[in-house]
Amino acid sequence: MDPDTMTDAGADSAHRAGRLAWPAERLRAKALEIRRDIVTLLAKAQSGHSGGPLSCADFGTALFFHELSVDPANPAWPERDFWHFSIGHVTPVIYSLMAERGYFPLRDLMKFRAFDGHLQGHPSCQDTPGIEVSSGSLGQGLSVCCGVAMAARLDDHPRRVYCVMGDGEQQEGQIWEAAMFAGHRRLDNLCGIVDYNRKQIDGDVEDICGIRPLADKWRAFRWNVIECDGHDLDAVLAAFAAARAHRGQPSVILAHTVMGRGVSFMADDYRWHGKPPKMPEAEQALAELGTSYAAWSARLLAGGADRDAAPSPDGVGP
Amino acid sequence: MDPDTMTDAGADSAHRAGRLAWPAERLRAKALEIRRDIVTLLAKAQSGHSGGPLSCADFGTALFFHELSVDPANPAWPERDFWHFSIGHVTPVIYSLMAERGYFPLRDLMKFRAFDGHLQGHPSCQDTPGIEVSSGSLGQGLSVCCGVAMAARLDDHPRRVYCVMGDGEQQEGQIWEAAMFAGHRRLDNLCGIVDYNRKQIDGDVEDICGIRPLADKWRAFRWNVIECDGHDLDAVLAAFAAARAHRGQPSVILAHTVMGRGVSFMADDYRWHGKPPKMPEAEQALAELGTSYAAWSARLLAGGADRDAAPSPDGVGP
Amino acid sequence: MSAAIALPAKVEKKKTREGFGRALVALGEADPRIVVLVGDLVESTMTSFFAERFPERFIEVGIAEQNMTGIAAGLAAMGKIPFLATYGAFATCRAADQLRVTVAYSDLNVKIGGAHGGISVGPDGATHQAMEEISIIRSLPNMSMVVPCDYWETYKATLAAARHQGPVYIRFGREDVPVVTAEDTPFTLGRGEVFAGGEDLTIVACGVMVYEALRARATLLASGIAARVVDLHTLKPLDVALLERCARETGAIVTAEEHQVNGGLGGAVAEAVVRAHPVPMEFVAVMDRFGQSGKPDELMDAFGLRARDIVVAAERALERKRKA
């Protein structure tokens, strides 16, 4: 990878630090763009996951464009919040969020999973600036986030830590090891988000190995549980605010979502967990999302970082 | 190992099948002998765990001498119930229960952990007749028991499956994978027993990584939870009966116990988790238990199987 | 004894994992003890055939590989013959302790199908490209391990695994790979097969690299070099006698595997060779680095896992043999 490519975003935009704190309305518009990115990059790569990325798109946008304090031009900014997707397979939404937020140029999205790109099928911190820890084997991320939260506590640092998990992923025992640890240590700088889309590779989560009652589980592991509609951005913002305000326990947001949300023929269908749309399907999806492959891939290839994302200099909002 | 040694018990006793269903009073007397065995074999080996075996002694006796349908002379008896200690380190109580029940001669207990014995430090199914699956790495046993329970279901077999776990062991994520699976599959032929002695190697479970509220956890994983005083044999028998009667869910018995129970200077002290009593300590312990090392080791070395254990031929009690 | 395998004129390609999936159905029909478990990867592991045919003996465990391994052990303890399937990375690494203590130490009759072995997995990238299975499984006593080279060999390895008493690991890849063996090519668990004769050096390969080895042999033959090609499908137990014979008779060995170089096929062969008859060896393997995303072909090229890489290694080995 050419390190110069990586810092384009920083080069042509003001130094961006801190939280954007965008209002819900603006987030909605951005989430639509994220969905267009996802479909476009998947159609280009002809490989990768559609369903989970689309269910994460709304709360993911809220996370990146409202909640997180980060500096995409300087991913190692010491004051940053820490975010991590334990579900590494949702790279389409992760990379879209990162590019739209300014971690790297939008055009890089068109090299998703390509041999000559830097966007691996699953997140790799050795390849992509801004990814801090690699993932792709399910169930490991919450432990990593516990470690980051412990480091913040050791350093008396105000960093907040966000961990996105899947609902199928809740079947991995390591999640419950980490949950027990975080509950025991009262890591209130830690916030989990479950993409509760009720689907996994082989079908319905409740058919395969039911995780219900999920809220009771987290409560029994001593977490503060917040449930919300993961596509309702007002609700998501309220959930983040509630998590931030809660003291003495880690919080988990059970974000009720729909797999494949935003594309009619993908919605709520587990068969879209792990495959990309073929080109005609992508065209239909992009039409539903108000654009076309030609138009949107041109936007991406045009490349630069998204100027809208520039915060006011004090880093607390647009 | 000489296979002949292994079948002594069978040779000099009637073919024993089925449940003993001893009453509580008789179990109390046997539990005292189990404790004497434990202290004696540990003193002889000068290696091994004292605390957990003593906390398991009472419910363990109820399990082996009341609840389980087994045929120690024929460990592979197709009609048997399946029992498994996921906490492999409590071999002193496992082997005592086995020997007293007739799986192998009592004298073998005096070769605990010895190079020329068949009683490994942790249970080994390749070495000890009656051990069905090896253990010693914590957290793995409940999964094994799920497999056994599934096999029974596939075969429409009335076998019941009992899995003894530790409370510190509840920190292992694999336990919760298995718990989720069993709850999902409604494995009501499965009964877990947690030796809830509130201690693990490094101290109090609640200090190290708290597992409370444990009953809520199991309930949230869709199990029927039964709590009892794990040293009160009437209560333990009632718990087993309740578990047997419960339909549509697996049951877990949270057996509240005291680590090291029965020996004054070991009781409730985590430092006795993993060490054997030195000889003077063993003498004191055995005095408290109403015998002496000389007397009890002589009983063990005298060797044969325990004749009291012979059930009536119909296998439903003495 | 061994069937000579010629490079097929027209290459038919098929997935090795399909051989696994088909064999499971055949096994299921013949033996009611066969049970199949999967960790939320029915299609990828091609256990779907079995699932459709024998839904009552198919257990979907969900995303919990440790638990799946333990459940399989429990089933085996009760006389079932469980085959579990997931990606190789998770079958080995995620459940290594369960394999060690519950399965291998207990010597239970558990069969493990590890899918997506090797870098040819392609765009999913490093986390999903299993390349440590041989090192891990070989280190566990009581385990057997097969890395079949094509559809038919996988099919036969799966049947053989069911016949064998004890734990067996079978590794298969993701992509279509050339079918080099036929339905009646001999297969015996624990024995390597000489697929093509030659006295100048031996190429010992497993998995998809067997086809590359046969291609390399053709190239070498054109420059007058006669390479013997051994399909060493069974990594454990190792066919030490065959390896010794090859070392003695050809005096140089090249190993070829889609696996980490440390402790893989090359390592296994090296251990045998230095004990029996030391000869120069060269290794074609993944050189102690993680994989990455890309098309399978791009990756096989970039990571040096092609017939031409075997040819270069063979020339180096021959050069060393001459000098020695």
Next chain:
Amino acid sequence: MSAAIALPAKVEKKKTREGFGRALVALGEADPRIVVLVGDLVESTMTSFFAERFPERFIEVGIAEQNMTGIAAGLAAMGKIPFLATYGAFATCRAADQLRVTVAYSDLNVKIGGAHGGISVGPDGATHQAMEEISIIRSLPNMSMVVPCDYWETYKATLAAARHQGPVYIRFGREDVPVVTAEDTPFTLGRGEVFAGGEDLTIVACGVMVYEALRARATLLASGIAARVVDLHTLKPLDVALLERCARETGAIVTAEEHQVNGGLGGAVAEAVVRAHPVPMEFVAVMDRFGQSGKPDELMDAFGLRARDIVVAAERALERKRKA
């Protein structure tokens, strides 16, 4: 360059894990980034010294090795230098996937102390006698691995691990073992040390087997055989140059390790030797079987891990060297 190590007249014995525990305290004093994690095994891993001295930088995780490994990764991602400790069986097998994906693939600065390596663990038996760590860790890219031979070497390896950027695994045993090195014996991560000269053959050993190798050398010397003894404390990266030199100069190699024979020290050396300069090798190791309960001495005898076993292997290797 290498210090000559003589067999001590009076053998002082000390636990290698004590070297780990002491070094952690020294590191903790010098560097506030050092954090220590343990999985309910404070005394066994001798992290108790650190826990007492720096309770605020000591994290008791409980019985959850996967989680502990992930937490260490998170700490490392934030610039801490975490050392985690548990038994080697669980540090490797129970957390292999976490080591692979979260630690090694991310190349995070996590240090792993694996206690109770080898059969000399004694009465606890097979499950607690870790004997697969070398095979597993060597297969993971980016990892470094040290198997120190005594107290001082463990101490130095622990300091060196902290200085090295990237994941490092250190293996130590349970028992007191002879102290053969001194405080000032050179130690460089990645380099083997020639502890004793000789031209007839080389004994390459690690861990407690270094002492046995020195004893074997003395026995061999009495029959006029000059064996070189190499302390190959670092298994990864491997000191290939030194091994090549030994192969060339002595023409025969015996490896000695308290580890499974498949993919261990012997395997690593064999891989290097067949690539550089093939010579006859003999392996003193655990022959692909699980351990068992017994006294450490009984087990070392029964499993053939004694100086006398090295002597026999050396004689076999010499015989083969002569015939070759």
